[in-house]
Amino acid sequence: MFKKAAIVGIGLIGGSLALEIKKKKLAKTVVGVSRRKQNISYALKHGVIDSGSCGLSILKNSDLVVIATPVSVISGISAEIAKIIDPSECIVTDVGSTKSRIVEKLSRIFPRFVGSHPLAGSEQRGVINAKADLFANSLCILTPQINTEKEALRKITALWKKVGAKVTITSAKKHDNILAYVSHLPHVIAYSLISSMPDEFLAFGAGGLKDTTRIAASESGLWADIFEENKTNILQAIAAYSLQLRKLQQFIKNGDKRLITNFLSKAKNKRDKLE
């Protein structure tokens, strides 16, 4: 499928994708770039990549580059990558959790760019958590623009399908609106919930508290970036959520059992659709 696939950012997502590309033989060679030398050593030792480097010159002659760095780094590193690859040949994608700004910038830098967002992360991170089947049965959202090259879109679609993901296509704007609700809002809530917990009560936390706050163990810098990038949509989602919270709070305050039960039972029906 590709001659030389390059993954920039060998973390949970980048490392897992590299593993699966090698396992499924989707490229003749897979190279990796990381800021940290120890990530490269680990990735080489565990067969995640065929060769690796802390510098970008290793990307030369790649026909696929996947940018899997934190969101805040994508734009800056792309300008550097464009100097090394042949932009008229190489297909480029990213795996960022926000898309509008990234897609706008990167499609100006790379003529063969398609934005991707595999919904397969977790509160874990780093190449040590990478696994080949991370994308199995996950959803990957692609966000092409009107002028996105059809061949690039076709190949990036095929790539994600081959590694096990279901592919769906939306605009970058729609993606950011959806993700604000289904991912960024839950993170805002999980971080706020654990923050409100008195320290001396933590020892009493059981399954309910653990589940609802699990994603608050996610890396803070990474999420501060996302909250900044997708600010408007996230503030809108927080407002919609606060409305529901205040409604339930009022029902509890009034002790109106019928309205409470009705609220909870509608919520349960919706949750039951999730899996």
Added chain:
Amino acid sequence: MFKKAAIVGIGLIGGSLALEIKKKKLAKTVVGVSRRKQNISYALKHGVIDSGSCGLSILKNSDLVVIATPVSVISGISAEIAKIIDPSECIVTDVGSTKSRIVEKLSRIFPRFVGSHPLAGSEQRGVINAKADLFANSLCILTPQINTEKEALRKITALWKKVGAKVTITSAKKHDNILAYVSHLPHVIAYSLISSMPDEFLAFGAGGLKDTTRIAASESGLWADIFEENKTNILQAIAAYSLQLRKLQQFIKNGDKRLITNFLSKAKNKRDKLE
């Protein structure tokens, strides 16, 4: 340990406790009571209990009664139970998620009463989900009063330890304050979060949304009862949480990356203590 242990309410908690009492031979015989005949049939067929009935007369001559019904039923059924057992002989406990009102009432009805709350539930319910090791490594909170009989407290403590729980003791009032934060508040939030989700976005929900809303699949009637019983503490916990949420919301609105990162990183540190 006991001659005849009786479980009133053969659901997830009651059924699991019955299974474990039988497995560990903590009573010569284990009887069960359920409103639903099919629960009794299931429990008998799967060896959860030795004998069962929809009526309370089967409780006669029990030396242990565990009331494992929904919170709203506990008080009413206790008056009925007191007419059948010998209250001067039989040790009684409940497994309700709220304690202040229940302990006050039941300790007046039963001289040998100790309030229990095993923190081992989940969004699942019913005897079909019961399993012997449900309490392994879980926490069980006992809420004795000043006049609680020492021998009853000793035996109920031993019972929970034998089925694998770690036992901790607090006042009923303190219990309800703690649980409002570590369990009832996460439920309020999970129900509100899923309620704020646009239906057409549900298909994009991945691990983060599933984890944070899992407990919103809990039975609504049961939780409406708890929200009513522990109203004051829950409203206080919602207020403390809303303060944190509004703080983070304001940081995002102001685009203050330093304050956002600081908030998230403190939250992550707290979450990392949870397991």
